[in-house]
Amino acid sequence: VTIRPDPGRERRKGAPEVVFGETKETAQVIAMAQALLAGSGRAIISRMRSETKEALLDVFRDYTIRLREAARAMVISRPDFVRPDTGGHVGIITAGTSDVPVAEEAALVAEEMGCRVTCIYDVGVAGLHRLVGPLRDLLSNDVDAIVVAAGMDGALPSVVAGLVPVPVIGLPTSVGYGLGGKGMAALLSMLQTCAPGLAVVNIDNGIGAGVTAALIANRVAQARKHPLR
Amino acid sequence: VTIRPDPGRERRKGAPEVVFGETKETAQVIAMAQALLAGSGRAIISRMRSETKEALLDVFRDYTIRLREAARAMVISRPDFVRPDTGGHVGIITAGTSDVPVAEEAALVAEEMGCRVTCIYDVGVAGLHRLVGPLRDLLSNDVDAIVVAAGMDGALPSVVAGLVPVPVIGLPTSVGYGLGGKGMAALLSMLQTCAPGLAVVNIDNGIGAGVTAALIANRVAQARKHPLR
Amino acid sequence: VTIRPDPGRERRKGAPEVVFGETKETAQVIAMAQALLAGSGRAIISRMRSETKEALLDVFRDYTIRLREAARAMVISRPDFVRPDTGGHVGIITAGTSDVPVAEEAALVAEEMGCRVTCIYDVGVAGLHRLVGPLRDLLSNDVDAIVVAAGMDGALPSVVAGLVPVPVIGLPTSVGYGLGGKGMAALLSMLQTCAPGLAVVNIDNGIGAGVTAALIANRVAQARKHPLR
Amino acid sequence: VTIRPDPGRERRKGAPEVVFGETKETAQVIAMAQALLAGSGRAIISRMRSETKEALLDVFRDYTIRLREAARAMVISRPDFVRPDTGGHVGIITAGTSDVPVAEEAALVAEEMGCRVTCIYDVGVAGLHRLVGPLRDLLSNDVDAIVVAAGMDGALPSVVAGLVPVPVIGLPTSVGYGLGGKGMAALLSMLQTCAPGLAVVNIDNGIGAGVTAALIANRVAQARKHPLR
Amino acid sequence: VTIRPDPGRERRKGAPEVVFGETKETAQVIAMAQALLAGSGRAIISRMRSETKEALLDVFRDYTIRLREAARAMVISRPDFVRPDTGGHVGIITAGTSDVPVAEEAALVAEEMGCRVTCIYDVGVAGLHRLVGPLRDLLSNDVDAIVVAAGMDGALPSVVAGLVPVPVIGLPTSVGYGLGGKGMAALLSMLQTCAPGLAVVNIDNGIGAGVTAALIANRVAQARKHPLR
Amino acid sequence: VTIRPDPGRERRKGAPEVVFGETKETAQVIAMAQALLAGSGRAIISRMRSETKEALLDVFRDYTIRLREAARAMVISRPDFVRPDTGGHVGIITAGTSDVPVAEEAALVAEEMGCRVTCIYDVGVAGLHRLVGPLRDLLSNDVDAIVVAAGMDGALPSVVAGLVPVPVIGLPTSVGYGLGGKGMAALLSMLQTCAPGLAVVNIDNGIGAGVTAALIANRVAQARKHPLR
Amino acid sequence: VTIRPDPGRERRKGAPEVVFGETKETAQVIAMAQALLAGSGRAIISRMRSETKEALLDVFRDYTIRLREAARAMVISRPDFVRPDTGGHVGIITAGTSDVPVAEEAALVAEEMGCRVTCIYDVGVAGLHRLVGPLRDLLSNDVDAIVVAAGMDGALPSVVAGLVPVPVIGLPTSVGYGLGGKGMAALLSMLQTCAPGLAVVNIDNGIGAGVTAALIANRVAQARKHPLR
Amino acid sequence: VTIRPDPGRERRKGAPEVVFGETKETAQVIAMAQALLAGSGRAIISRMRSETKEALLDVFRDYTIRLREAARAMVISRPDFVRPDTGGHVGIITAGTSDVPVAEEAALVAEEMGCRVTCIYDVGVAGLHRLVGPLRDLLSNDVDAIVVAAGMDGALPSVVAGLVPVPVIGLPTSVGYGLGGKGMAALLSMLQTCAPGLAVVNIDNGIGAGVTAALIANRVAQARKHPLR
Ligand SMILES: Nc1ncnc2c1ncn2[C@@H]1O[C@H](COP(=O)(O)O)[C@@H](O)[C@H]1O
Ligand SMILES: Nc1ncnc2c1ncn2[C@@H]1O[C@H](COP(=O)(O)O)[C@@H](O)[C@H]1O
Ligand SMILES: Nc1ncnc2c1ncn2[C@@H]1O[C@H](COP(=O)(O)O)[C@@H](O)[C@H]1O
Ligand SMILES: Nc1ncnc2c1ncn2[C@@H]1O[C@H](COP(=O)(O)O)[C@@H](O)[C@H]1O
Ligand SMILES: [Mg+2]
Ligand SMILES: [Mg+2]
Ligand SMILES: [Mg+2]
Ligand SMILES: [Mg+2]
Ligand SMILES: [Mg+2]
Ligand SMILES: [Mg+2]
Ligand SMILES: [Mg+2]
Ligand SMILES: [Mg+2]
Incomplete structure (x- = not known):
């Protein structure tokens, strides 16, 4: 199967491609x-299976590797690659510990896009x-956007969005069982938020x-760098 | 159509029959x-249509009438009927003003069962x-159970249940539009609550x-009256 | 990953934290x-995987252990811990044998909160x-609340709630296949109950x-202990 | 629009055509x-709108008319038409009064097929x-099949099917609001029945x-008439 | 866990208990x-796991065993047990070969209830x-009821019910993938049938x-045996 | 509100724009x-409300008007407009009379695209x-594609697709009530078809x-006109 | 019913309260x-019913009124109220004309929050x-965020988000009928976007x-005003 | 279990039978x-499990085998079998690499039906x-029909159908997680397409x-071969 990378994407969008590892074979990922x-x-x-992780560590042993275990994510860079440092500041909050792996994905990609990230x-x-x-600390450190991850009842993003004057991204996680489980109630609850200024992405x-x-x-x-442009 | 009232029910259950007026013809309700x-x-x-209300006021003009407009509910009693006074105390909280009609239904029936009700x-x-x-006041007045009504994201019952050592009944209301609207997100969110000790009833x-x-x-x-029974 | 236990919760709520073992790694649970x-x-x-169970038995071998096999649940206590005895009485009923594991979870936590539990x-x-x-026995022993667990058609909680003057908690279980399976019909049926005074929790x-x-x-x-408070 | 009646159907199937009036214009029904x-x-x-009913009464005033008001149904027959009398016996039970209109549809068509019907x-x-x-009476009168109509929790058909040695047809009705409302919980509950020998038809x-x-x-x-055929 | 067999059921209902093996442990089934x-x-x-089957064959080696492999079902009887022979005749039709295991369940239980079964x-x-x-053959052999099993589009039961003057039971099977898969389209399609006299049971x-x-x-x-009773 | 017609579309696609009248105000449609x-x-x-129809008839009284009442559709053309005649042949079949309005929409647009249409x-x-x-007639007249409209169980398109060597388009209609009603079962059933070569469009x-x-x-x-191009 | 305005909200959040008029009585809105x-x-x-609009125009005739007809929205301000002018720039794009009313709601509130809005x-x-x-124009005018409204297939927000280096908010609208209608497909499609950096809000x-x-x-x-803060 | 092949089908329909291997045992497939x-x-x-593939390769080693690994599909033909060559031309496009296996199924069967296929x-x-x-190339090579496979947001088929004057078949694939995942959003989005002339089949x-x-x-x-027939 031919692979058609889209090299112009990062330049066009300001966001890097991320390979979704979960459903790909090791050879495809490499x-x-x-x-x-x-x-x-x-x-x-992201979402590497463990055998893929081992293979990547081996194949790319001459590259710089950044592992984020909880997210099952890895960044491989050429030794001469310099990650940007934009000065942007992103906050990432989770309701519980089960939401951490998904939050770590968000943290990783925001860092790779040059942001400072506070979790x-x-x-x-x-x-x-x-x-x-902690919320007061974030605000006094000029956080520019906040991601709030929550599963089960998904109430936390609405609560945060009701308190802060900063854009909030609701990130529902597939935590919970029974009716509304696997993130469904969390997502619906964020879509139905009473708080203004909460936008959401899909579960996980x-x-x-x-x-x-x-x-x-x-x-x-x-x-901040180019005032009154 | 023959009607078969179940007179033993109130005695057996300690809860009165309530006629659901919305889908009944006036003659049936009478x-x-x-x-x-x-x-x-x-x-x-409960849920009388307005023409039914007028007819009832007319037909039962010699009875004692208690109207609860917001809930479209009415209590008709024989002049000699004495409503019980049990000494129980129920709290009823709503997230918004749109939740009030449904909350008033809860208040009405709890009062008819002899409780003091604080809204x-x-x-x-x-x-x-x-x-x-207000929550602190309720608790210091020995509230025995709290009903919390909420639509849209349905977050309030979880928040209350996380704060008080009293059984909480979540009451989702059919408020909200779009995905999860009409009380669906509210109900799912309550079923997925992170707070212990929250039980729910159906929407509205x-x-x-x-x-x-x-x-x-x-x-x-x-x-309280019969200690160490 | 840092863990933030909420020690004040039990005091505030009168209900202990319960660790959900199913999706946690053994090290996290420990x-x-x-x-x-x-x-x-x-x-x-609750819901320990078997390797977690073995590890806990080993790590906490100097503690008092209470195992509830059917619920895959365990209580570990310091040798000096004294479980409360409140005098409350909870009844737990199941429709079938497949509902027992979930019912046992309810029994365990009610006991840990100091109640006498009759199953x-x-x-x-x-x-x-x-x-x-058996229902008559329960009532004549002053049961204060009844949990009724049922899967498939979920009819039993409505039947019980129609017979007893005690609050009933419907507990749908993920039993059944086909449309409405995995507890869905049971939950919906309880939410649609014709019986007054039935509140529900989520499936399982x-x-x-x-x-x-x-x-x-x-x-x-x-x-009972503090009359006319 | 041309209409193609299927005259052979009744002979082939032993069941008459029934015109569904709700979505048809009066001229089409005529x-x-x-x-x-x-x-x-x-x-x-069946399900005539009231203007259609009036028109039919007028157009077919020289025919024999049988009206079943609750079901909004009408049988028009040529004066010389002789309804069959098969000797079959059908029982029809409803949980509530709101289920009656749908039950009456069942009664009507069973009668037109020549059965004795007990409601x-x-x-x-x-x-x-x-x-x-009443159930004991039905059985001692050799009822051959029983239809049980119920909305809301839909529990009654399962209860009946658990008690009688006769085929039971569950008939969910669109009664109830909130999640599982409009007959959904009733239908699912019947499909998930614990009782053997319950088959169902669609809501209403x-x-x-x-x-x-x-x-x-x-x-x-x-x-009964042709033994050992 | 105590087991409460209900010995009166078969007498009351004319239908035997069937143990659902899929989710039970071997010891429970025994x-x-x-x-x-x-x-x-x-x-x-029914639905024995293979280790359960082996264990049953071993434990009950002194009993009469009837195996129905496709349905993963087994009948164990005491050597002196005499299965009834009622003279009833049941037809069982499937749309495809994937529907056969579920059809075989139906065949097995109808035979155990004393019927002749034609598949x-x-x-x-x-x-x-x-x-x-084949349908003409069935009818000329006085079949009393026909079960029609179908997955995917579930069209066959409607077609059969449109042709025969015998009660038809639609049996949707969990065959098919994508939207409406796992028997959902089949079930809905049977519930929406244009053919009169089709009743259904749940998927599988x-x-x-x-x-x-x-x-x-x-x-x-x-x-047939007791004419004009 | 500015309207941006896309004049190039018909040339690009070979299919004309069709205005959806149901949710538009008369002035917008004009x-x-x-x-x-x-x-x-x-x-x-298409789907004109009746007041819109009257207004269009009035405003465009100097144009050629083609009305298709059942579909609530209208074609307005300049007197000099010549509708193409391509020589293509489309067959349109409905299961019932309630499916006719939607079928007429299909007929109208196929005719406007220059096809001969047989209904x-x-x-x-x-x-x-x-x-x-009728099917045999269609085939012997070299029909090129067949649309089959059906509501309720939606079985007809599968039956037709199983019989003819021509591409079949399944057109589910919003006919039917209860579970799977409003065209849902019909659509799912067509998506789950056992017949090869059936593609579908959305309900109505x-x-x-x-x-x-x-x-x-x-x-x-x-x-046919440009052989061996 | 008492109304509890939350005066601190605008200060705390930087976003004004908006009254949802659709389900409120005129007196409540006033x-x-x-x-x-x-x-x-x-x-x-927002979403005023027309009688409410008339009443507001009358009651607040001494105030400054800004009407946004398409959105059924109105802004009433004290004559001395000075709307902020922040220098922020928001772009709002719709796929079709039916999406305009919802887009106008977005435009209105962004303007009231002090932004320049390009539609x-x-x-x-x-x-x-x-x-x-138009997209190139928006970007060269330093747009800070873009709202893209779309119903039916909801494809436009993904297309835009794939092209621009600016945060995009997907706004699904309740346009479309059949399966996935009323905005459901649009919302799901936006949640499943292949484009990075698209967040969504609920339908409408x-x-x-x-x-x-x-x-x-x-x-x-x-x-821009406070560089290097 | 008896197998009833339908030899007349290919002649009647012009489409070959395809064995669905996923849920069948190796012996059945053989x-x-x-x-x-x-x-x-x-x-x-199609969808052979790997042990089935090995067995088929062995059993049919004297036959001509065509393997399509990505689709897990195989064509076995008698050495003397001559595949038709019709001169038809089918285009198959995928949005991503994950859609390739399903696209390959489409390619394989179109080729076996005698078409030239361009992927x-x-x-x-x-x-x-x-x-x-590539689209321009396809059109200039007289492609007769185009299949467009896409998962996640499923936007590509609508985009293609908006550009080409050729019938387009939308093929949703089960790619994507969270709400609308597993092909659901893709299918709904195709059903809700704004582009004329897009018909769809089920997911995968x-x-x-x-x-x-x-x-x-x-x-x-x-x-083309039989002009003006
Ligand atoms: N964990 C993830 N969650 C959501 N999107 C992802 C994830 N990983 C990769 N993606 C995005 O999904 C798109 C398709 O991924 P791929 O199938 O690897 O080409 C990529 O363009 C990524 O931007
Ligand atoms: N507004 C309501 N909401 C929920 N249940 C109700 C309501 N009004 C009455 N009921 C209950 O519904 C049952 C059936 O009502 P009915 O159809 O009036 O006999 C009664 O036993 C009441 O307990
Ligand atoms: N109230 C009803 N509920 C269910 N099926 C009906 C009803 N009335 C008529 N039918 C059946 O629906 C089929 C289609 O009805 P029609 O659209 O009137 O031709 C008829 O063949 C009837 O057997
Ligand atoms: N058209 C609307 N769509 C979504 N949210 C709204 C709309 N109008 C008002 N709101 C929000 O809904 C909340 C509750 O509205 P209300 O019921 O008017 O108090 C308000 O705080 C608003 O921020
Ligand atoms: Mg925690
Ligand atoms: Mg408010
Ligand atoms: Mg049992
Ligand atoms: Mg009643
Ligand atoms: Mg076959
Ligand atoms: Mg008809
Ligand atoms: Mg347009
Ligand atoms: Mg890619």
Whole structure:
């Protein structure tokens, strides 16, 4: 099967390709990584199966490797590749610990897009008092966009969006069983939010949430550098 | 069509019959009300259409009438009927103003079952600070069970259930449009709650929520009167 | 990944944290158990995978262990931990034998919250005559709340709620195949109940049903001890 | 638009055509009735809108008319038409009064197919004791098939099918609101029945239930007349 | 876990208990089989896992065993058990070969209820001409009820019900992928049938279809023996 | 609101724009018709509300009008407009009379695209014998594509596709109530067809079915004229 | 019913309250408008019914009124109210004309939040060439965020997000009938987008899309003014 | 289990039987292949499990084998079998690489029906410019029908159908996770297409898409050979 990498995409969009590893065979992932490395000097792979991970570590042993275990993600870069540093600042919050793998996907891609990323994990919903402090810190550090990941009842993004004057990206996770389980209630609840200014991505789409937040943050950062353009 | 009232039900269950008026013809509602008045001295009608309301006011003009406009509900009682006073205390909270009609159904039936009912309406979710004071008051007045009505994202019942040591009944309301609208997201979100001790009834089922809360409150009230039974 | 136990929760809510073992790695469960033991002297784990169970038995061999095999649940307590005895009484009924594992979750958590628990399993629906005797016994022993677990058509909770003057918690179980299978028909049927005073939790949520019933029972028990408070 | 009546159908199937009036214009219904009268001497119309009813009464004033108001159904027959009398016996039971219109459709078509029909309406579920007597009567009168109509939780058909040694047709009705409303929970619950020997038709399909029951009853009746054929 | 067999059921209903083996452990199945053998002299097990089958063959090696491989079903009977022979006749038709396992469940239980069973498998839909001959044979052999099993588009039961003057039980099977797959389109299509006199059971519920058809057939057979009762 | 007609579309696609009248205000429809008349000399409007129809008849009284009442559709053309005649031949079949309005939409647009259209309405499913003759006629007249419209169980398109060596377009119609009603079962059933070579359009999308069939027929017709191109 | 306006919300969130008029009685809307005018000097009402519109025009005749007919929206402001001008720039694109009312809601609220708004309506999908020019203009005018509204197949937001380096908010509209109609396919398609950096709001939630886009734009605008903060 | 091959089908329909291997046992597949080889000289098997593939290669080692690995499909033919060459031309396009296996099914069956097949894989949606060239080539080579396979948002078929004057068959693939995943959004989006002349088959039904396209192409090819028939 021929692979047609789209080298113009990153330039056009300001967002890198990410290889979705879960349903690909190891050989396919390696070929795609090679194509991306040839094109942009960097390849990002998400949801690697463990045998794929081992193979990549072996094949690309002369490259710089950044592993993000929880997200089953890896960044391979040519030794001379310099990751951008835009000055954008993205916050990533999770309701529980089960939401962390998906949140880590968002963190990884936002970092690769040049943002500073601050993660606050497992703030709970039952104990909202635990949320207030860290949120205040984020805001006083000029966070530009916040991703909030939650499964089950998906209430946290609405609560955060009701408190902060910053765009919030709701990231539902496939946590929960029974009716509304696997992220369904979380997604619906975010779509039905009473809070203004909450936009959402699909269940478990950490990459989408991270890219959106980083696009926002990078645009703000650019404006900081180029005032009154 | 013959009507078979079940006079033993109130005695057996401790909860009165409630006539669901929305899909019944006026003549049917009148016949049912007469049967219930003959049996227990009281008839409760919910979701009356306005022509039914007028007809009932006319037909039962010699009876004691209690109207609850927002819920489109009416209680008709024989002049000699004495409503019980159990000493149970039920709290009823709504997220928004659109949830009030359904909450009023719950309030009405809990009162008819002999409970004291305290209503706190439109506390919002975005401004949770507005919730804290009234909730503290409820608890310090020994509330026995709390009904929390919410539509759209349905987040409020989970928030309340995470804060209070009292059984909470989640009452989703058919508020909201789009995916998860008409109470669907609210119901799913309550079923997926992260908070322990939240049980739910169906969308817009104010009667069911009120009866459940009153059954709890009455049982507690009875225990207060008959210690160490 | 950092874990943020919420030690205040049990005090605030009167209900203990329960670790959901199914999707957690053994190391995560052990860390959470240690945090909970440090906080409250007790850790409850539900839906353990078998390797996790073995590891816990090994790691916490100096602690008091209570195993509930059918529910794949375990309670680990410090030798000096004294479980409360509130005097509350919870009844737990199942329609079939397949509903037992979920019912056992409810029983376990209600016991850990200090309640006496009476279980009546596999009463069937086809042979309702088999239900009458045990139900009468429950009522004459002052049961404060009843959990009724059922899969497939989910008819039993409605039948019970139509007979007893006690709050009933419907607990749908993921039993059944085809349309409405995996507990869907059971849940919908309970939400659509004709019986007043039936509230429900999500499919297979034994913990939620048990906590709700125990909150009710404990509140009644407290009232028995503190009359006319 | 040309209409193609299928005159052979009744002979082939032993069941008459029934015109579904709800979505048809009056002129269409009249034309269909005329075609059926020409073919078999009888036309059955269900779910007539009221203006259609008036028009039919007028147009066919020289025919024998049988009106079934609750079902919004009408049977028009040539004066010389002789309805068959097969000796089959069909029982029709409803859970509530709201189920009656659909049950009446079943009754009507079973009668037109030559059966004796016994109706028992509004037996409730909460008070199953009210069911036992009438059911015993039915059985001792050699009922050949029983249709049980129920909306909301749809529990009654399962209960009946668990008690009687006769084929039971479950007939869900579009009663109930919220999740599982409009007959959905009732249908799913019947499909998930724990009772053996319960088959179902679609929500509100009284005609289908009546035809099935009458086919069974007529076959039994025929066997009574032609033993050891 | 205690098992409560319901010995009165077969007498009450005229249909035997069938153990659903798929989700039960071998030890549970053996215990249930022993209870049923003690009660009625026969135990029917459906959907056995293969290790359960081996164990049953071993444990009950002194009993009479009837295996139905395709249905993964087994009948164990005490050597002295005499299966009834009612004279009822049930026809079972499948659209394809994938529907056969479920059809075999229906055949097995109808036979155990004393019926003669005629199976016609894989008649297709595209080639309806292949259906006509066998159907004519069935009818001329006085079949009392016909089960028609179909997956995918589920069209066959409607076609058959449009042709024969005998009650037809539609049995959707979980065949097909994509939207409407796993029997969903088949079930919906049967519920929406244009043919009168088609009743359905749930997806893959061969037992339910077989019991219903046998109840009908046995009732007819009994009438043949007891004319003008 | 500015309207941007896409004049190049008809040339590019070989299919005309069709205005969907149901949700548009009369003024909007008139403006669109004027734009289309200016562009291509013809405007096609489907699903007109009756007040819109009257207004169009008035405003365009100097134009050639073709009304298709059943489809609530109208074709307005400049007096000098010459409709193409391609030589393509499209067959359109309906299962019942309720499917006719949608079938007429398909017929209209195929005719406007230059095809000869043969309609066969209300062939039923129960009496498939009624289908055979007309189908044979169609085939012997070199029909190039067949649209089959059906609601309820949607079985007819599969039956036709199993018999003819011509591409078949399944057109589900929103006929039927209860589960799978409003065309859902019909659509799913067509998607799950056992017959090869059946493609479908959405429920009630007569325009889509007609355009697809006409595109096929016109391509065949063109090949007839330009052999061995 | 008491109304509890949340005056702090606009300050806290940077987004104004918007009254949802569709399900409110005129008296309720007037009361809410008065409360908001008292608090912030401005009241925004969306989805007014026409009688409400007339009443508002009358009651608030001494105020400044801004009507947005297509969106059925109105802004009432105290004569001395000065709308902010932030310098943010929001683009709003629709696929068709039916998407305009919802797009206008987004435009209105973004303007009220101080943004410059550029609208490009009815760009179609079939003629993507019509999209390219206007999109290039938007980008060269430093647009900060783009809302793309689309119903039916919802393909346009993905296409736009694949082309521009700016955050895109997908706004599905309830346009379309049949399966996936009323915006469902549009929403799902946006959630499943292949394009990175597309976040969505619920079907028809123009307010939510506009607030999110304006929050982004205002943050960028602020950075332009306060470089290197 | 008896197998009833339908030898007349290929002659009647112009489309060969294809054995669906996924759910069949190896022995069943071999028996079916033998029956088809005996009948028509060729057997096509799709979705073979790998053990089945090995067995077929062994059993039919004296036959001509054509393997299509990506589709897990195989064609076995008698050495003397001559595949038809009709002159029809089918184009097959995929959005991504994950859609290739299903596209290959379509290609295989179209080739076996005698068509020339041109495949264009992984054209993407984000970079539509990559689509234009190959599409122009297809059209200038007189392609008769085009299959477009896409998962996730399913936007590509609508885009193609908006550009070409040839019938397009949309083939949704089960690619994508979260809400609308597994091909659901893709299918709905195609059903809701804004482009005229797009018909669809079910998710992953490559065979159905290929047969439909080949039926169209073969009909056109036949007309090319037999002009003005
Ligand atoms: N974990 C992920 N979640 C969501 N999107 C992803 C993920 N990984 C990759 N993608 C996106 O999915 C698109 C298709 O991936 P691929 O199939 O690898 O070509 C890529 O363009 C990525 O932007
Ligand atoms: N508004 C309501 N919501 C839910 N249940 C109700 C309502 N009104 C009445 N009911 C219950 O519905 C049952 C059936 O009502 P009915 O059809 O009036 O006999 C009664 O037993 C009531 O307990
Ligand atoms: N109320 C009804 N419910 C279900 N099926 C019906 C009903 N009325 C008529 N039918 C059946 O629906 C088929 C189509 O009806 P029609 O559209 O009137 O030709 C007829 O053959 C009837 O057998
Ligand atoms: N057309 C609309 N769509 C979505 N949300 C809205 C709309 N109009 C108002 N809202 C929001 O819905 C919330 C509740 O509205 P209300 O019921 O008017 O208090 C408000 O806080 C608004 O932010
Ligand atoms: Mg936690
Ligand atoms: Mg409010
Ligand atoms: Mg049992
Ligand atoms: Mg009643
Ligand atoms: Mg076959
Ligand atoms: Mg007809
Ligand atoms: Mg347009
Ligand atoms: Mg790709």
